[in-house]
Amino acid sequence: MATQILTSCCCDDNNRLYRYLVPHIDDILQKERDHALHVNDQMAAAWVLRERGHYHDAERLISTSFHLIRSAYGEESQETLLVAGRLAQVYSKQGRWKETEALELEVLELRRRVLGTEHPATITAAANLSSTYWHQGRWNEAAELGAEVLEQQRKILGNNHLDTILTAVNLATTYCNMGRWDQAEVLGLEVLAQRRRILGTEHPDTIKAAASVAINYRNQGRWYDAEPLESEVLKQQMRLLGVEHPDTIRAAENLATTYKKQGRWLQSEKMEEEILEQRKRILGMEHPETIRAAANLATAYYERGQWEKAEKMDLEVVRQQEKVLGPEHPDTIMATANLASAYHDQGRSKEAEALNLEILERRRKAIGVEHPDTILSIANLASNYYAQGRWDEAEKLNVDALAQMRKFLGREHPDTTQVAINLAFTYMAQNLWEEAEKLLAPTVEHCIRVMRLPHPHTQDNIQQLIMVYEALGKWDKVKETEKLLLS
Template sequence: MGHDTSKLSDEPRILVVTGLGGCGKTQLILKFMRVHEADFSSLFFIDGSSRPRIRADITRYVRAFGAEHSQMGFDDCLAFLSQPSPNGPRLILYDNVDDPDLDLPPLLPRGGSCAVLITSRNRSLGELAPESHLELDVMTVDESVELLLYNPDGTTNLAPGAQEDARAIAEALGCLPIALTQARSYMYQTKCTARSYLERLLNGKGRLLSHPIKNHPNMRYVSTYAAFDASFEMLPPRVQQVLRLLSCFHWGDFPLELIVLAAKFGFSQYDQKYIEHGDEFRIGKAVLEEIFLSDGQWDVTTLDNMLIALQNYSLVTLAPGVDTLLVQIHPVAHEWARSRIPNEEQAQYQAAALLLLALGAREEYTPSAQYLSSHAAHMNHLWDHLHINNAGAFGSILREGGLLHDSLNMKEKVVSVLRQRSDSSTIALANALHALATAYYGLGRLKQAEDVQVEVLQLRREAQGERHPKTLQTSSDLSRTYVAVGRLREAEILQATALKLRRQVQGERHPDTIAESSILAETYRDLGRYTEARDLEEEVLRLRTEILGPRHPETIKASNNLGCTYHSMGRYDDSERVLEEVLRLLKEVVGERHPDTLDAYGNLANVYRELGRLDEAAALQSEALRLRKDILGERHPGTARAMLDLAEIRVTQGKGLATRDLVHNAGSIISETLGQNNRWYSHYLDLSARLKALEESGGQSPVIKSGTELVYSPKSSSFMLLPALLMLIVAIMLASLVYYSL
């Protein structure tokens, strides 16, 4: 049968399928080859594990065509395959091309007479055919359940409760095809029920996933862990160390910027060190330097190469975060990697992980900060035994993630230890008490915050003097607490005194002096002294612009504060103009997901509400809420505050009854995270009362007073089922291969 060769390409048509070992790559392609066998004149199955094996298999296949080919060498065989076949296109599968050092293109036929399929754990092979690269990941839960209940003999397990148990197994195994296939085979061979297997799995996942499964035709490896081991053994030793270290953290969203940040500080310099480090610190530092330094020097390209190697074997994936890449490890692979740390090295890797995470606790904003709390929580089994330097760092990390009660516990521990030690310095105790007061303030425990701040102020005056910047900062902190409890006049006196001293000691243009002016301006606003607030904020904005430039985050914050004061003065058009520009700049400069940007959404939404542009206000606040849920989590206090602000707008729109669940959910979050002694819980109670009145009035929206201002402050805050979908994807990709080969 003749074929039109006018459509032949100079290059082979390639489909690359990559994924974790045992995810069903080969079985998927084999099933496709069986289904579409009639579409090709011949099928080749090539062992792609090494260059010699590829050469041997191709030579053997071509020589089998007849006596005229029996003496061909590899190059002649490849040239033969590169020529059009009179009987139709050929299909060649290069299976398990996993060696990252293998140069594959010279081993492929030229021209368009062959359709080439490649399976590999090496994701970088996708560069051979970027537009036809299929990356296999995990199954859906429903696909996983069907696989688990489908027996090899063709029967289906329909016992009572089997669906629920299979779903629990699928979730425990992260819907990983090889693990699900192993589970199904284990249940079939041992005759145990899904419920019994689930109990075994929960009591010893590592033992079960290491258990060899025999006589299974579709499993390349005898167990899930054996598949991972095969990849691990091919990694360079230092890359193995990186994987072991990563397994000490949570399996998801590890920010690579944390390693870069730690290297910047020499894998040793804490943001806050209370006492001398112990042996654990020195052990952890040695491990980090052994892994990440080359000849004693840091080079980020070394880290890049390590991540490339891990991705080449599909042991990790990289996902974009905010100003940092995030490392993801499949939960089952994560547990396996943790189990592969030798017993005698467990303490060393643990010390290195604790140190690396603690070095991420910084007073200044860093891209990694918002991702660290889940990793600190993952290490909660170590919290009671943390060195106080680590406890202090963990307290800061947990606060950033909204885990305020856990953060408080850490900070109370630090203070308790320092009070008991005779060798602790007054300044170290003052620093620890300052962090504790911040925790109390964040939880709305304002009396305790005030008491601690008074003590800190006294300690700093005695140890550092009245005019020391740290003393002045403590005075500012105390004044903020006074503002929160309504003691505005006392707050003003403290702030005015601190500003006068800062001007004398640090000068008009010092960042701390400018920041103090901004704080005093906020108090003037709270006192209703809007003209004085505006004058100070305009001066702050002028200085920030001159010193830092118009696009610096601190300059944009100054514009934000001025816009909020315009709002308070009733100058809504001016406020709208300033705050729209603030939001635009923040999106450009720090990104849409930055905390200041989220605050700017809320501030502008408040102005739109005052201007009667309720649909625009609701749209802005809805976007802010969506972003806060995504970034901070569903139960972060910042998310709850955004819920209340959105509910406020919807009530004004006359949609109050539809916000009942939103308001109640917000109240639950605030009570759980901040307690009930704070203005946000009071706001929740007020909204709840208004909703109740709305219900009693038959849904007629009451008049909303616009006097309540809640302005954000930038500083607050298996392969048997995969073909159902993937076979279609592969068929579409290969349609062009067949077409161009005809």
């Protein structure tokens, strides 16, 4: 009877019940062996366990069901393919992307052959595979398959079908990671409005849509647009899912990153230390999300000038990501870039230069020459040349990077602003004060408008502008600009 009740509770609308069901499921599983449960009950229990983040227990139950159903119905039965898809989902929750991809490819090929390309189940299988490509950093493959899936779903299921909306979410996220933020924002806002209308504001999928829009704002440097959305998402996730649910932890990570970008480094560091401990305890040391949490904390140490702690953590992050994700994964490359930054800020310019040259080549190969991260790599290399007094080389790279940043990100994006400041510093080092003024004066205005006046980087840049005005003997400008400094 208890397992039948669990089966009846297994649906998308019962998320609030799951936290109360888990102890009862644990009790049932301790009293009965997996094979003694009916397959339906195994799948229902696994569903609840998966939704509550108990991935290992869910995998064990689904794997048992998969072998039983495949033996009974055959490789190509709809029952077998359904359970195979569920098993792939649990693999994905554990960051086991190669196993996920292999299973999803098999499911997609079988569904195309048995059901045809336009059957809803086939389209869902293609959407799942697109998501798996995304998690491996294979964004071009993810975008190509995702766009195809979205077009089919709009045609067959309609714009307001939940599967259509989910695909739009995934495609928006992919565009975001490719630096195609305008396309990502249009899709993301459309999805958020649909989910609020269809599902309500507290549905988990609505909350995820709000989080996606916030991430897109953050990637555009619109941190003060992102923060209220992220704060609300975190409150809702804590209330509905609990403090240690993976989605709640991810919401906390996003807010911590925004605090970091706003210059609220102590708040960010405290949150990220808590997140890392949760990730280690729940997912283990080698899970991609744990490694990413360590990378985020290393960045917080870096921002506060704790170079040795940042370097030690970055070295471990790079080692783990190369092992788990591979050297060409975007997260691995980002971790290597963070390590190069730690070397640079310790005055180890040659080591930083060697890493940045390697990173630039890997990014050109992996994501293309026009991706914002590739352009940022050029700017980082220019900073290494600047630190070594190689002004001509630094100037040439910064001019190139600034032109590309303005083209692809806009003049007021924080990355564009930083490259403009770097170029201004290069001019200052060569006593080219008028050129420095032309760059630095409008850039400070951008900083005040985008990052806000109290941000530490804004205040540092105001100090540099005052220095330029002093060198040019523009004392009225000096007095006027000094008023922007906060005590």
